[in-house]
Amino acid sequence: MKAVILALLLLPFVAVAQTHPAPKISAVGRTLAAFVPARYDTLPGGxxxxxxxxxxxxxVALVLSPKAENIDNYDDETMPGRVLLILFGTAQGYQLAAQANRAMIPKNGGGQYGDPFAGLSIRRGVLTVNHYGGSSWRWSVVSRFRYQQGDFFLIGESMFLTRTSGDCESLDGSPGGDYQDTNFVTGEYEIRKISETCQVLLHRKGRRTPVALRRLTDYAPEP
Known part of the structure; x- marks a missing residue:
């Protein structure tokens, strides 16, 4: 049931990722502004x-948001989506290293919570992108990427689905919590499920055989 809820929450994003054309981005530029198309802005905190x-x-990692997001009748399914850019610094300015057109959940994809974008960071050579949303059930997707072998790949992902009411203090979680964390490089994973009455239903750690890593440019958050 929880998987169905999360799938429905993310369904609008999937439709946008598959149907809307991507903006054309400059290959090189002296300033960050050179990589922002006329109909886009840099997302606050992006x-x-x-x-x-x-x-x-x-x-620099840069999230572009379409200016159309600010109009009252903005529709994720028919208007431009958000874009994640990665720019390598050079002696002359910047060079476009990656353009990910499916990695960002759209503005209306957060449900009653609102805008699902929850920030991004770069630490120790790893880019982390955070999304959060929902209503009485809240979800989170944390995606981690690293540059290796000439491209950016998804190396880790953390997801949770939980109710907003109550807290299971002794378990460091919430009633009905469903948590998953995966390291795609090593194959290590952790799964934790908590009941509505704060009982541990499942807590498993293990290691799967690693598979080919997904490129950032092919990545979209999945339930």
Whole structure:
């Protein structure tokens, strides 16, 4: 049942990711503004800096939001979606390293909670993107990417689905909580499920055989 709830919450995002054309982004530029198309803005809080390719230059992750998001009748299914850019710092400015057109859940994808974008960061060469939303049930998706072998890959993902009411203090969780964390590089994972009465239904840690990593440019959050 919880999987069905999360799937319904994320369904509008999936439709957008599959149907709307991506904006054309400049390959190089002296400033960040050179990579922002005329009909887009930088999403508030949608910028992070750090050295992603370990060359000593400051790189930038940038979330672009369409200006159309600000109109009253904005429709995720027919209007432009959000875009995640990764720009490598160079002596002359910046170079476009990746353009991910499916990695960002749209503004209306957060349900009653509102805008699901919950920030991004770069630490120790890893880019982390956070989404959060829902209503009486809340969900979260934390996606972690790293540059290796000439491209960006999803190396880890953490997800949870839980009720907003109550707290299971002794379990560090909430009633009805469903938590999953996966390291796609090592295959290590942790799954934890908590009942409505704060009983541990399942707590499992293990290691699966690692499979080919997904590229950032192919990635979309999944239930």
């Amino acid at each position: 910028r992070a800096t750090g050295d992603l390719n370990h060359d000593g230059q400051l790189d």
